[in-house]
Amino acid sequence: MFKQSKRRTAGRKNFDITYLGDSTIESYIESCYNNSKLSLYLKPPIGEITLEEFEIWAIDRIKILNEIESYISRSKTFKEIESIILPLINKLLPLNNFKDKLKDYYSHFILKLCFSRSKELRDKFVKIETILFKLRFNSLIIKEQIEFIKNLNLPWIYIDQLEKNSLNNNLLNSITPSLIFQLNLIDEQSRNKFFANEQFIKIPFELIPELLSTRSIYLSKGFAYIPQFQQLNLLALEFANSLKNSLISTSHSFPSLDEDDRLLPILNHLSQGNQFLSNGLEFLSNDSNENDINAISIKSLEITSNFPLCSTNLLDGLISTHHLKYLGRQQFGLFLKGLGLSLEESLKFWANEFTKSIGLDKFEKEYKYNIRHSYGLEGSKINYKPWDCRTILMKSRPNKGEYHGCPYRDFSKDQLKLKLSNMGLNENEILTVLDINSKGDYTNSCTKVLEFKTKGEVMDHITHPNLYFERMRSFSQKN
Amino acid sequence: MSSQLVSSAKNDIDSDAGNSSNSSRVSASDMAFYYERLLPFRYVFQWLNHSPKPQADFVMREFAYEFQSGAYQRYNSYNNLEEFKASVIKSNPTRFEVGAVYEINPSERKSVPKSKMKPVEKELVFDIDLTDYDDIRTCCSKTKICTKCWKFITVATKIIDQALRDDFGFEHMIWVFSGRRGAHCWVSDKRARVLDETRRRAIIEYLDVLKNKGSKRLNVRRPYHPHIQRSYDILKTEFIPIILEEQNPWQNDKAAIETLCKFSNEKLNEALKEFWGDHPDRSSFQKWKDIDEVAKRTLPKSTNFKLIVEAKQDLILETLYPRLDVEVSRQMIHLLKSPFCIHPGTGNVCVPFDSRQPFDPMSSPNLHQLQREIIEYQSNDEDEKISDIDKTSLSPYIEDFRKYVTRLLKSERNGKRERDDENDLEF
Numbered sequence: 001m002f003k004q005s006k007r008r009t010a011g012r013k014n015f016d017i018t019y020l021g022d023s024t025i026e027s028y029i030e031s032c033y034n035n036s037k038l039s040l041y042l043k044p045p046i047g048e049i050t051l052e053e054f055e056i057w058a059i060d061r062i063k064i065l066n067e068i069e070s071y072i073s074r075s076k077t078f079k080e081i082e083s084i085i086l087p088l089i090n091k092l093l094p095l096n097n098f099k100d101k102l103k104d105y106y107s108h109f110i111l112k113l114c115f116s117r118s119k120e121l122r123d124k125f126v127k128i129e130t131i132l133f134k135l136r137f138n139s140l141i142i143k144e145q146i147e148f149i150k151n152l153n154l155p156w157i158y159i160d161q162l163e164k165n166s167l168n169n170n171l172l173n174s175i176t177p178s179l180i181f182q183l184n185l186i187d188e189q190s191r192n193k194f195f196a197n198e199q200f201i202k203i204p205f206e207l208i209p210e211l212l213s214t215r216s217i218y219l220s221k222g223f224a225y226i227p228q229f230q231q232l233n234l235l236a237l238e239f240a241n242s243l244k245n246s247l248i249s250t251s252h253s254f255p256s257l258d259e260d261d262r263l264l265p266i267l268n269h270l271s272q273g274n275q276f277l278s279n280g281l282e283f284l285s286n287d288s289n290e291n292d293i294n295a296i297s298i299k300s301l302e303i304t305s306n307f308p309l310c311s312t313n314l315l316d317g318l319i320s321t322h323h324l325k326y327l328g329r330q331q332f333g334l335f336l337k338g339l340g341l342s343l344e345e346s347l348k349f350w351a352n353e354f355t356k357s358i359g360l361d362k363f364e365k366e367y368k369y370n371i372r373h374s375y376g377l378e379g380s381k382i383n384y385k386p387w388d389c390r391t392i393l394m395k396s397r398p399n400k401g402e403y404h405g406c407p408y409r410d411f412s413k414d415q416l417k418l419k420l421s422n423m424g425l426n427e428n429e430i431l432t433v434l435d436i437n438s439k440g441d442y443t444n445s446c447t448k449v450l451e452f453k454t455k456g457e458v459m460d461h462i463t464h465p466n467l468y469f470e471r472m473r474s475f476s477q478k479n
Numbered sequence: 480m481s482s483q484l485v486s487s488a489k490n491d492i493d494s495d496a497g498n499s500s501n502s503s504r505v506s507a508s509d510m511a512f513y514y515e516r517l518l519p520f521r522y523v524f525q526w527l528n529h530s531p532k533p534q535a536d537f538v539m540r541e542f543a544y545e546f547q548s549g550a551y552q553r554y555n556s557y558n559n560l561e562e563f564k565a566s567v568i569k570s571n572p573t574r575f576e577v578g579a580v581y582e583i584n585p586s587e588r589k590s591v592p593k594s595k596m597k598p599v600e601k602e603l604v605f606d607i608d609l610t611d612y613d614d615i616r617t618c619c620s621k622t623k624i625c626t627k628c629w630k631f632i633t634v635a636t637k638i639i640d641q642a643l644r645d646d647f648g649f650e651h652m653i654w655v656f657s658g659r660r661g662a663h664c665w666v667s668d669k670r671a672r673v674l675d676e677t678r679r680r681a682i683i684e685y686l687d688v689l690k691n692k693g694s695k696r697l698n699v700r701r702p703y704h705p706h707i708q709r710s711y712d713i714l715k716t717e718f719i720p721i722i723l724e725e726q727n728p729w730q731n732d733k734a735a736i737e738t739l740c741k742f743s744n745e746k747l748n749e750a751l752k753e754f755w756g757d758h759p760d761r762s763s764f765q766k767w768k769d770i771d772e773v774a775k776r777t778l779p780k781s782t783n784f785k786l787i788v789e790a791k792q793d794l795i796l797e798t799l800y801p802r803l804d805v806e807v808s809r810q811m812i813h814l815l816k817s818p819f820c821i822h823p824g825t826g827n828v829c830v831p832f833d834s835r836q837p838f839d840p841m842s843s844p845n846l847h848q849l850q851r852e853i854i855e856y857q858s859n860d861e862d863e864k865i866s867d868i869d870k871t872s873l874s875p876y877i878e879d880f881r882k883y884v885t886r887l888l889k890s891e892r893n894g895k896r897e898r899d900d901e902n903d904l905e906f
Contacts, residue, residue: 170705173702173703173704173705173708174704174705176701176702177700177701205647206670206674206678209677209678209680209681210681212678212681212682212684212685213680213681213682213684213685214684215685215700215704215706215707218705219646219647219685219705219706220645220646220648221645221646221647221648222647222648222649222670223648
C-alpha cells in the first residue's frame with residue numbers, strides 16, 4: 001500500500017543521525033528506559049522506521065488504550081482493569097527486549113501526534129497513558145520499582161529520622177486508615193512495624209490534591225508528608241504532568257507536519273477511528289454463520305433474540321408498518337448485511353415486508369436500487385459497512401414513525417423499562433440499566449444489558465450493534 | 480450565575496423587611512455619604528493589588544455592583560484607585576463585591592473570545608453562616624443573631640484560622656463580619672491566590688468535616704487525623720458552655736431523642752428513650768451525663784464502651800465543627816462582598832476582625848451610628864482639623880486593616896525580591 005522505497009536521509013532537515021554521537025540507537029533507546037522497564041518518554045525518538053511499522057505499532061497501542069478507556073468508563077476498579085489489561089499488554093506491548101522497547105517508545109510518540117490536537121483528546125490521552133504507566137509500574141518487582149525511581153532524580157525529599165521521630169504520632173495517625181483499608185494491616189502491631197520502617201517524602205501540598213482531600217496524609221506548614229507506599233500517586237502525577245506539557249508543545253509543532261503527505265493521512269485515520277479500531281471489523285469477515293442467515297430465518301426467534309435493542313426496535317417497526325423510512329432502512333439493512341444476509345436474500349426480505357402495503361412494482365422501482373446501492377452494486381459502488389454506535393448516535397434523532405437511532409437515547413424511561421422487561425431483564429437489572437443510562441453514555445447501557453443477558457459472561461464494551469449480536473449469538477449457541 | 484446571585488441577594492433584603500425595624504434601612508444618600516467620606520478605598524485597593532502602584536492583580540480584577548433595585552452588574556474593572564473610588568461613588572451601589580483576577584481586563588471581555596475569560600488568581604475565601612446552625616441554636620433563628628450564637632462563629636473562625644496557619648502555612652488572612660449573621664475569611668498569600676479549582680476543592684474537602692453542611696453526616700475516620708484531633712481538643716472545652724449550658728438544645732426531649740439516641744448500640748438507645756420518658760425535661764447538661772450513667776447501668780460488662788465514648792466525640796464535632804459553604808471556596812469566579820461594605824439590610828459595616836481577638840458583632844459599627852458620631856463630634860469642637868473617619872468608632876477597624884495590608888504588601892515585596900534572586904542565580 002505504501003511506497004517502501006528506501007529514501008536517502010541525507011539532506012532531510014528533520015533527520016540528523018549525527019546527534020546520536022557515538023552511541024547506537026539501541027543504547028539510545030535503552031537510556032530512555034533508564035535500563036529498566038519503564039519510561040517517562042522525555043527524549044524524542046530518533047532513527048528510522050517504516051511506514052508499516054508506524055501504523056501497526058500505533059494500532060497496537062490504540063487497542064490497549066481503547067480497552068483501558070472502556071473499562072474506566074464502566075467504572076471498573078483498578079484491580080479489575082489490571083487483571084484484564086495486563087495479559088493484553090504482554091501480548092501487544094511487552095517490554096522485554098530492545099525491539100519491544102522500540103515499539104513501545106515509537107507508538108507512544110506516534111499517538112502523541114494523534115492526540116495532541118484538542119484539549120479533549122490530550123486530557124483523554126494523559127488519563128489513559130497514566131493508567132497504563134501505573135499498571136506497568138505495579139507489575140514490576142519491588143527492586144525494579146526502587147531502581148526506576150532512583151534513576152529519575154525526582155525532587156523528592158525524604159525526611160530524616162529526627163524529623164520523623166518528632167512527628168511520630170501525627171504521621172502514624174494520618175496514614176492509619178490507609179494502612180488498614182489499602183494495605184490490609186488490620187492489627188496494630190503490624191501497622192506499627194510497617195510504620196517504623198516506612199520512609200516519608202515531604203512535598204508542597206499543591207502536588208497531591210487527591211491525598212489532601214481524603215485527609216490521607218499529614219500536613220504541616222504547607223508541606224504534605226507522603227508515606228513511601230503512596231509514592232505511585234506521586235510518580236503517576238509526575239508522569240501525567242510531563243506528558244501534558246509535552247502534548248501541548250507537540251500540538252504547537254503540529255503545523256510543520258502539514259507538508260508531510262505520508263504521515264498525515266495515517267494520523268488522521270488513527271485519531272478519528274480510535275473508538276472502533278479495536279473491536280470492530282473483525283466480525284465482518286466472520287462467515288461461519290452465513291449459511292443459516294436468510295430472508296426467512298432472519299425473522300426467527302433464534303436469530304432475533306440475539307438482536308440489540310436498536311435492531312429489535314427496527315424489526316418491530318418494519319413488521320408493524322410494513323415500511324421503514326430512509327435512515328431506518330439504512331441502519332437496519334446494513335446491520336443485516338453485517339450478519340451475513342446476502343444481497344438476494346436481502347431483496348427477498350425487504351420485498352416480503354414492503355409488499356404487504358405496496359405493490360411489487362413500486363418496490364422494484366423505488367427501493368431495489370437503494371438496497372443494491374448499500375451492497376456496493378450501484379452508484380459509487382462503495383461497499384458500505386454496518387453503522388457503529390457512534391455513527392448511529394450522530395444521525396438525526398427519529399421523528400414520529402421512524403425507528404432508527406439508539407433506543408437508550410431516544411426512548412422515554414417508561415418505554416425503555418417496558419422494552420427491557422420484554423428482553424427478559426428482571427426488575428433489579430432494569431433499574432441498574434436505567435441508572436447507568438441516566439449518565440448519558442448509551443453504549444454503557446447496551447453493554448450492561450448484554451452483561452445481564454449473558455449472566456456476566458460477556459464483558460466487552462459494546463460500540464457496535466453487530467458486535468452485540470455476535471457476542472450474544474455465540475453465547476446462546478454455547479448454552 | 481449572575482441571576483442566581485441577584486435572586487439570593489433579593490431574598491436577603493425581602494426576609495429582612497419582615498423582622499427588622501425601618502431605622503436600620505439604608506437610603507441611597509446614606510450610602511453616597513459613606514462612600515464619599517468613610518470607606519477606606521485606598522486600603523481596599525492596596526489589599527487587592529498587593530502593591531501601592533496599580534498592577535494586574537487589581538486592574539484585571541472583576542468587581543460587581545448590586546443596586547437597590549436588585550439589579551446586579553458584573554465585570555466592572557478599574558485601572559487605578561481613583562477610577563475605582565470615582566466609579567463606586569458615581570454608581571452608588573448598595574454594595575460591591577470582589578471577584579477574581581482574569582487574564583484580560585474584565586471590562587473588555589466582549590471584545591475577546593470567551594475562552595480568554597479565565598480566572599487566573601483569586602484570594603482563597605471561606606464563608607460561614609449562622610443560618611447553617613439553625614438545627615442546634617435555640618437563642619435565635621434565620622437572620623437574627625445575638626452574642627450567644629455568635630460564639631459558633633468565634634469557634635469556627637478559631638479552628639479554620641489555625642488549620643490555615645499550621646497545616647497550610649498561610650500567614651495573610653483576614654476575617655470579615657458579613658454584616659449580619661456570618662463571617663468571611665480572605666487568604667491573601669500568593670500561594671493561596673494562584674490555587675486552581677482542583678486544589679481549592681481539595682483544601683475545602685480537607686477542612687470540611689461535615690459532608691454537606693447541616694446534613695450532619697460526619698466524614699471522619701479513626702484515629703482522628705491530626706487536624707480533626709486538634710479541632711476536637713478545641714471544641715470539647717467549648718462544648719460545655721456553648722452547647723450544654725447556653726444553647727441547651729436537648730432540654731426538649733423530642734430533640735434529644737432525635738439527636739442523641741443514634742448510638743450503634745440499640746440497647747443503649749432504647750434505655751435512654753425510656754429513662755428520658757420517665758424523667759422528662761432534664762437539661763442538656765444532665766442528659767449528656769445521663770448517657771454515661773445509663774450506659775454503665777444497663778449495658779453488660781462485655782460492651783465495647785470505647786464505641787460509645789467515640790460516638791460522643793463525634794457528636795461534639797457534629798454540633799460544633801465549622802459549617803462551611805463549599806461552593807464559595809471552590810469556585811474561583813465566585814464573588815464576595817468587599818470588606819467595609821454596608822450590609823444593605825442591617826446598615827452594619829462589614830468590618831474585618833482578628834479571629835484570635837474577641838469580636839462582638841452586636842456592638843460593631845453601624846452606618847447610622849457612624850453618622851451620628853460625626854455630627855456629635857462636630858458640635859463638640861469645631862476648630863480642630865480632623866478627618867471624618869477619626870471622629871467615628873470605625874477608625875480603629877480601619878487602622879487595624881491598614882496595618883494588616885501594610886504587612887501583606889511588605890511580605891509581597893520580599894517575596895518578589897526572593898523570586899528575583901532565584902532567577903538571578905539561575906541565569
